[in-house]
Amino acid sequence: MATTQHNNSVSDERSAKFSMSKLRRSPLTILVHLSVLLIVILWTLPTAGLFISSFRDKDQLALSGWWTSLTASEQNLVARTEGPDKQKQEGDVYVLSGKLLVDGKPADVKAFGFSSREPTQYEPGEKAKMKEGTTLTVTETGEYRMASTEPFTGKRGKRVFYTAVVPPKFGLDNYKEVLTAEGIGRSFINSLTVTIPATVIPILIAAYAAYALSWMKMPGRNLLIAMVVGLLVVPLQMSLIPLLRLYNDIGAFFGVGAKTYLGIWLAHTGFGLPLAIYLLRNYISSLPREIIESAKVDGATDFEVFMRIVLPLSFPALASFGIFQFLWVWNDLLVATVFLGTGEEHMVLTARLREMLGSRGGNWEILTASAFVSIAVPLMVFFTLQRYLVRGLLSGSVK
Known part of the structure; x- marks a missing residue:
């Protein structure tokens, strides 16, 4: 007790x-x-x-930020009155009348004018004096009246500038413009043609190198590992032009053209190998030594150990690097521009979207919609392999 x-x-x-x-x-x-x-x-x-x-109306997108997308905004608009054939004579005055509409609904007018230089010169209800004795009046509900002592002539009505409250507008017009642009399908295929081999090739090479640096005894192995780590800090921009010149010289010697997919595959392989070898070596070297030694005692060669034991166990590390490499290559513009150029035949998706955006970058609706069009495929790859990402990155950090 x-x-x-x-x-x-x-x-x-x-x-x-x-x-x-x-x-x-x-x-x-x-x-x-x-x-x-x-x-x-x-x-x-x-x-x-x-x-x-990306879903907002392009006119509203150019005037206000996304945080105001759910509230109405004031926009400067322009409309034309009824044509001269619709004028009515009221005593000694000829009148054109009608209603200003916004998306088929009566406008909430805040100001108006008859000149593009001063589109908000008058308030609703005021009488604007135009040339040759013509007057213009616009009410708050958008009803206008243009009166003149002389008959209206011409084939079209007169322009009326006004500021109206416009409700928020959303739609798929921006995406339709991007997805139906000329050459967008070809550029999508070109990006896949560049990205898939440029992701698979460095993984295959790095897996063999990582196993050799982890479990095969060779002279200078530590020096090779130090060189791989050192290559991680080499800037891509520094080595890009020398690599292109080397490739052009070799291509000219063997009769291979410069603007080919082979060049960009080799470039992305070279830039991706240091990180691939570093990540895979950390993972493969952390595998239990007993498994490797038991397989060798049973007579397995290094190739058999690699193919039957190490490679299946290293899938998390392979998937984690595959995600990074796929994202880098898919979103790349610099390397693709240098090695493939801007020709229609080899233009990748990022270069195509840049061409659509224009040199001054004023088409915000194209920029926002194209951003989500370009990340659709990387998101699919990421969510498919994301469960292996953390496991692959943290492998080898603890014993």
Whole structure:
């Protein structure tokens, strides 16, 4: 009985200590949670804004930010009155009358004018004096009246400039414009033609190299590992032009053209190999030594050990690097422009979207919609392989 009471008191004491330690850690835990939440919001807001903007009307997108997308906005619009054939004579005055509409509905007019230089010169209800004794009046509900002592002539009506409150408009017009653009399908296929081999080739080469640097005894192995790590810090821009010149010289010697897919495959392979070898070696070297040694005792060669044991066990690391390499190559513009040029035959998707956007970058609706069109395939790849991402990156960090 005394022993039971003693155990209960010890358990209660431990529970109290655990509760006190939990209370002491709670402010730090809350701070960590708030920090993570803040980081998530900071990373999510730009993407959410880009996504909302991709569905907005291009005129509203040019005038206001995405955070105002759910509220009505004031826009400067222009319309034409009824034609001269619809004029009516009221005593000694000829009148053109009608109603200004916004998306088929009566406009909520805030100001109007008859000149593009001063489109908001008059307030609703005022009488604007135009040339040759003509007057123009526009009400708040969009009803206009243009009166003149002389008959109206011409084939079209007169222009009326006005500022109206326009409700928010959303639609798929931006995506239709991007997806139906000339050459977009060919560029999509070109990007796949570049990305898939440029992802598979470095993985195959790096897997063999990583196994050799992990489990095969060779002179200078540590030096090779140090060289691989050193290559991680070489900037792509520094080596791009020398690599292109080397490829052109070799291609000219063997009669291979410069603007071919082979060149860009080799370029992306060279730029991706250091990181691939580094990640895969960390993973393969962390595999249990007993498995490798048992297979060799049973008479397996290094190739058999690699193909039957190491490669299946290394799939998380292969998938994690595959995600990174696919994203880099798919979103690449610089290497594709240098090695493939801007010809219609080999233009990749990023180059095509850049051409659609124009040199001055004023078509925001094209930019927002094309951004989500271009990330559709990488998102599919990421969500397919994302469960292996963390496992592959953290492999080898602990024993």
